[in-house]
Amino acid sequence: MPTPQAARSYPAHDEHPEEKVTVAVDPYDMADKAQIFSVNYRDYGYLPVFLIISNEGDQPVSLSSMQPTLITVKRDKLTPVSNDDLFRRLSHPAPRTNPTPFPLPGGKVKGAVKGKARDEIERAQFGAHAVEPHSTAAGFLFFDVSEISTPLAGASFILTGVRDAGGHELMYFEVPMEKYLSAPEAKKP
Numbered sequence: 001m002p003t004p005q006a007a008r009s010y011p012a013h014d015e016h017p018e019e020k021v022t023v024a025v026d027p028y029d030m031a032d033k034a035q036i037f038s039v040n041y042r043d044y045g046y047l048p049v050f051l052i053i054s055n056e057g058d059q060p061v062s063l064s065s066m067q068p069t070l071i072t073v074k075r076d077k078l079t080p081v082s083n084d085d086l087f088r089r090l091s092h093p094a095p096r097t098n099p100t101p102f103p104l105p106g107g108k109v110k111g112a113v114k115g116k117a118r119d120e121i122e123r124a125q126f127g128a129h130a131v132e133p134h135s136t137a138a139g140f141l142f143f144d145v146s147e148i149s150t151p152l153a154g155a156s157f158i159l160t161g162v163r164d165a166g167g168h169e170l171m172y173f174e175v176p177m178e179k180y181l182s183a184p185e186a187k188k189p
Contacts, residue, residue, distance in 0.1 A: 001124055002026075002036065004138035007054035011183030012157070014173040019164070020057035021131075023173040025157045026050040027180060028140075037124075039117050044089050045146025046081070048124070049157070052138040055131040059165035063137070064129045066161040070143050073154030080141035086121055152177040 006022070007013050013024035028034045028048040034041065041048050051068065055061045070078040126139030145151040159173040 001140075002050060002138075004050075004052045004136050006136060007052045010052060012175050012177060012180035013052075014175045016171060016173070019170050020055065021061055021162065021170060021173075022054045022056070023159050023162075023175060024052040024054075025175050025177075025180070026052065027152060027177070029152060038120055039090060041142065045144060046086070046089075047143045047145045047151055049141045049143060050138060051126050051141050051159075052136060053128070053131050053162075054136040055133060057164075058133050060133060061131045061165070061170070062129070062163040062167075063131065063161075065163060065169075066159060068141055069158045069160075070151070071156050071158060072148060072151060076148070078143045078145070078151075080126075081144050083121055083125065085144070086142055087118065090117060152181055154178070 007024035008015055008022045010024035010026050012026065013022055015022040026049070028036070028050060029042070031042075034048070037048070047070075049070070053061070053063070068080055072078065124140040126137075126141055128137035128139065131137045143151070155177040157173075157175040157177065159175075160169070162170045162173070164170060
């Protein structure tokens with residue numbers, strides 16, 4: 001998994017200087033970036049998005065009520081899929097080709113998600129419930145974009161439900177995906 005940098009270092013970010021919190025997203029939509037995964041999520045209609053939240057304040061920030069949404073150019077509101085949804089599509093169980101009149105015990109379940117892929121998904125998922133002072137939390141969100149040909153063009157990532165230490169909701173974060181799409185390509189060593 002990638003090591004997160006400060007959120008403001010990513011091209012697609014929204015910084016709230018008064019609240020001292022920055023949110024960034026880094027889509028893994030290109031084959032070279034997606035190589036970190038053992039599963040090609042694009043083949044299954046999923047877009048992995050690396051979410052990075054940096055807290056430069058002196059108090060923790062709560063994420064337990066956060067609600068991330070990817071809004072496409074056609075105003076479709078996509079929410080991240082659950083692990084169960086990912087496993088269901090990745091397993092793509094095949095129907096039996098030779099039905100029997102009675103069930104046979106034993107045998108291997110067809111279409112199960114391999115342990116390596118299951119572990120990878122569980123490790124990659126964004127799971128932070130808070131961001132401690134002067135630190136960064138990061139992880140992946142997976143969006144179902146199977147019905148969308150160009151999910152990032154003209155899209156925005158919205159994050160609501162981020163709360164300060166007093167329980168007050170911070171102003172929502174909006175990250176236009178055009179910042180990511182129009183960023184110059186990083187130079188490779």
